[in-house]
Structures are given as C-alpha cells and as structure tokens.
Amino acid sequence: MALDLDPGLTAVGNPRLVRAIVEEMAGGAIPFERFMELALYHPEFGYYRKPGRIGPQGDFLTSPAISPMFGWAVGAWCRDQWERMGRPSPFAIIEPGAGQGMLATAILDWAEGRADGFREAIRYVAFEANAPGSDPRVEWATPPMKPVAHGVVITNELFDAFPVRLFEASARGPVEIYVRWDGERFVEARGGVTTIDNAPVEGRFEVNPRAYPVMRSLCGLVETGSVLVFDYGYPQDELWAPWRTTGTLLCFYRHTSNEDPYQHVGEQDITTHVNLSELAAAAEGEGFEVFGPVKQSEFLFALGLPGLVEAARSDLQEYFARRRALEQLTDGAGLGRVRALAASRNVAGPPAGFEPEGAR
Numbered sequence: 001m002a003l004d005l006d007p008g009l010t011a012v013g014n015p016r017l018v019r020a021i022v023e024e025m026a027g028g029a030i031p032f033e034r035f036m037e038l039a040l041y042h043p044e045f046g047y048y049r050k051p052g053r054i055g056p057q058g059d060f061l062t063s064p065a066i067s068p069m070f071g072w073a074v075g076a077w078c079r080d081q082w083e084r085m086g087r088p089s090p091f092a093i094i095e096p097g098a099g100q101g102m103l104a105t106a107i108l109d110w111a112e113g114r115a116d117g118f119r120e121a122i123r124y125v126a127f128e129a130n131a132p133g134s135d136p137r138v139e140w141a142t143p144p145m146k147p148v149a150h151g152v153v154i155t156n157e158l159f160d161a162f163p164v165r166l167f168e169a170s171a172r173g174p175v176e177i178y179v180r181w182d183g184e185r186f187v188e189a190r191g192g193v194t195t196i197d198n199a200p201v202e203g204r205f206e207v208n209p210r211a212y213p214v215m216r217s218l219c220g221l222v223e224t225g226s227v228l229v230f231d232y233g234y235p236q237d238e239l240w241a242p243w244r245t246t247g248t249l250l251c252f253y254r255h256t257s258n259e260d261p262y263q264h265v266g267e268q269d270i271t272t273h274v275n276l277s278e279l280a281a282a283a284e285g286e287g288f289e290v291f292g293p294v295k296q297s298e299f300l301f302a303l304g305l306p307g308l309v310e311a312a313r314s315d316l317q318e319y320f321a322r323r324r325a326l327e328q329l330t331d332g333a334g335l336g337r338v339r340a341l342a343a344s345r346n347v348a349g350p351p352a353g354f355e356p357e358g359a360r
Ligand SMILES: C[S@@+](CC[C@H](N)C(=O)[O-])C[C@H]1O[C@@H](n2cnc3c(N)ncnc32)[C@H](O)[C@@H]1O
Pocket: 048, 054, 062, 063, 064, 065, 096, 097, 098, 099, 100, 102, 127, 128, 129, 130, 155, 156, 157, 158, 161, 162
C-alpha cells in the first residue's frame, strides 16, 4: 500500500522555523530583511542558533576554520598594534561575531608562545549571541561594553551575515522585495517605490542597514586603537556597478552555493557582500583614519604568511598542511577575495599589511 510521503513544511526547510515565519506573516507579506533575520537568527530555530554551521562538517568555511595560521597572522598584527601603542596593559582584543571562538583560540595560542609581555597584557572579549565558544581564556560578553583605553576590534565575516533589505530597480525607482507564503512555499511580493541615492537603475541590489551603525559602535569601543574587518565586499561603486544586475546574495548549504534563500530555510547560510564605503564612512565619522580595503591575500602575503610555511620544512606533514592552508587563505577565487579594511585612532602609521606597496 502506498503511503502519503509528502514531507509538508520539511520540504522548505526546518518545519518549526517555517511555521514560525508563516505565523508571523499572518497571511500577509514581510520585508525580505525580516525574512532573512528570522531564517538566520530566530530565537529558537534560526540557522546560527545551532553550533557546527562553520567547518568541514557544516555548510561553509571561514578563514579561522581553515587553519590556525590565519589567527597567528592576526595575532602578530595585534602585537604590532600593541607595540605602536606603547605596550599598554591591559590591551583589549574585542571580537564581535566570534562564532565558536576559533580565531580567538588561535590568537591566544600564538600569544602564549611569546615571552614579551604581550600575552599577559591581553584581555580577550568576544561577543556572540549564538552558540558561543568555550575557550576559558576568552570573556564571552554581551554588548553594550564600556570603551577601553587601548585595544583592537577584530571581525571576521560579521557584516556579511547581517540581514539586508532587498531591492529591484524599476523605471520609477527601487522597489523593495517582500516575502509571503503561498500555501506551499515562500514567494516574493513587491512593495512600494522608494528613493536611494546612487542606487542601481537595473536589476537587484541589497542594502545592509545595520552595517553603518554597528561599525560606528565598534569604533567607539576603543579610545586609542584600531578596528580590523575581514569581509566579502566591495566599495560602493563596484558593489553597485551597472553590470552587477543580480546583486550579491548567496546561500551556502553543505559547501555548495545557491541563490535561493527560500529553500533549506533555517538550514542554510544566507550572506551578501558588504558595502565597504559605508564601513569606511562610519569609521571616519568616529574620527578614525581608514586604510584599505586590500584583498586578504595581499594582506596575508604582506604580513609574511609564506614564512610560516617555510618554517615547517623539517616536518613534511606539517609543511604540506600549512602550504595547503596558505593556498586556501589566499585563493583568488575563494577566501583570498575577502577584503581587509583597517581603521585607527591615535595609532601611528598605516597598520601592517596596509602600507603603500613600495614601503613593504
Ligand atoms: C559568518 S559567521 C562568522 C563566525 C566567525 N567570525 C568565523 O569567522 O568563523 C557570522 C557570525 O556573526 C554572528 N553575529 C551576527 N550578528 C551579530 C551581532 N549583531 N553581534 C554579534 N554577533 C553576531 C553570528 O551569530 C555568526 O556566529
């Protein structure tokens, strides 16, 4: 006897999340931004509520998940900043969106290996609302945090995980995309026409409303110090270039990308490229000097990452592991495309990795 095998809501994603979103829609439509917020951050069933999303067993890889070498390089960068600030103690390293703390652990391990007072000076503070890590050397804190006298703020793929407003250009101006439930699946609806300065006149594009205020608040965390951001993104003129007619929204499910946020709802990552001009303007608004953006590959090469590969020559297994990691971290078609942007207040000179080419 054949049975009714229709999986119902499970065909669309996590059924409990799908039901919660449909209930919130109450027969109407919600802005795409709210849909993305619920898909990623619903208090119970959102994608990021569950640990293990990042890494070989998850859906995608970030630089800290590739190898601790990334964190060692960032650790050396933080130490250079600490020296430029006159070796203050305490020296805060603040990491919003730290995930399960892979970058924190690599930075702290690297610092443990030094005998120059750097490790003793560090106060490592991480913000992560979802499935945070457990490294006991890290203070897992909840914002707001009081500004520190000296420190650095580091983010890796934080801004590209923020919910975005989605627009479609029309002859009358940008039209906002909404999402509704048609009884079987999520489908798009169109809102009213709006006005956005310099917006594309063709195709789709995204606006990330939280990026600017969050960048400003991160700059406000350090009185003397720097902010170092790693994220997929472009300056606005490239992000909204006339030829980019499909926007930058991408989803990741089991290490395969797709452009459909209405499938695997709550079980796949949704991400967009960041408007780096907005981050730069936010930092400047807080009185910071901005450096970059540069490609992550350029940043890591300028810091001397290949030296860490050569240093492992006597241990072939380690040597090949590091060589492979270097390739992945600087891959022009992958993580090497991530951009690094730095901003400093009261710290001398361009930070390491951001010097003009001739000066390196
Ligand atoms: C793409 S993951 C990157 C995680 C980690 N930085 C890494 O590189 O592996 C984005 C992280 O940012 C966190 N996140 C998103 N919005 C946040 C916010 N407003 N404050 C703190 N963390 C946030 C998410 O929960 C998620 O863990």
